[in-house]
Amino acid sequence: MNTRSSRRVGRPRAQERPASGLEPREEVLAAAAELFTTHGYTATTTRAVAERAGLRQASLYHYFDGKEAILAALLEGTVRPSLEVAHELVSRTQASPEARLWALCHSDVALLCGGPHNLGALYLLPEVQTERFAVFHRVRVELKAAYGELLAATEPGAALDAEDLALRTDLLFGLTESVILIRRADPGHDPQALAAATADAALRVAGVPQRSLARLRREGQQLLAAGA
Structure with missing residues (x-):
């Protein structure tokens, strides 16, 4: 059996986080909610949000076009x-x-x-x-x-x-x-x-x-x- 070919392929994560059961988009929102309210919106970068969500920064932009879009989703x-x-x-x-x-x-x-x-x-x-x-x-x-x-x-x-x-x-x-x-x-x-x-x-x-x-x-x- 070829384990390499049978392994599920998904968007690469920058680091592993404890399993939360959340979809990647929701992981981003959860990470942003934490960082925006603890470190401040201005001081938080999309890179920091992506890292906290366990994603590469490029993967974050698959779900949101930037920090304002993340904030808008949280507020709504x-x-x-x-x-x-x-x-x-x-x-x-x-x-x-x-x-x-x-x-x-x-x-x-x-x-x-x-x-x-x-x-x-x-x-x-x-x-x-x-x-x-x-x-x-x-x-x-x-x-x-x-x-x-x-x-x-x-x-x-x-x-x-x-x-x-x-x-x-x-x-x-x-x-x-x-x-x-x-x-x-x-x-x-x-x-x-x-x-x-x-x-x-x-x-x-x-x-x-x-x-x-x-x-x-x-x-x-x-x-x-x-x-x-």
Whole structure:
């Protein structure tokens, strides 16, 4: 038997990493997430990302055309899942809008805080304001609009005029994303506890009375458990 000819041929790796089960593209994203958040985006080169992923630098360019493309993919991964949840919750009109808003906020915070690296902190990079990241910004705007749609459907939200509704939506969305700074200052927070506390606070910002929070929290948890 010719073992040389039967050996599987793939893209050569620069070095071996412990088996992660990830495809090479996902290995690159995992390596970049670690390096961007620990060493800094500017200080990290594509060579360093490739080496951390166990690939040759030339192989990295098979998946991404450069460092900005890697960053864009990481950022989009912090908002697309939440937008999918938001679309599902907006359509679940049999549930109260307050419970759906709680569930969206909880899900969004859990995503932002659930990974090993604080990718949300990358939102603050000046590079993210360029046209290269237009898709990320578009998805983020759609996500904020879903917050606004659910807020407008609540009893307190229905009493707001357009200007106040827009302001309250900005506050809700900003509250959710504030966990990025909380996590940066104290990485030890339990993601689920932080998600629940932020979702409670979001309903209070929305104008929901304190006495209703426990019931709406239960309803929101049921929505999430049902796969909303």
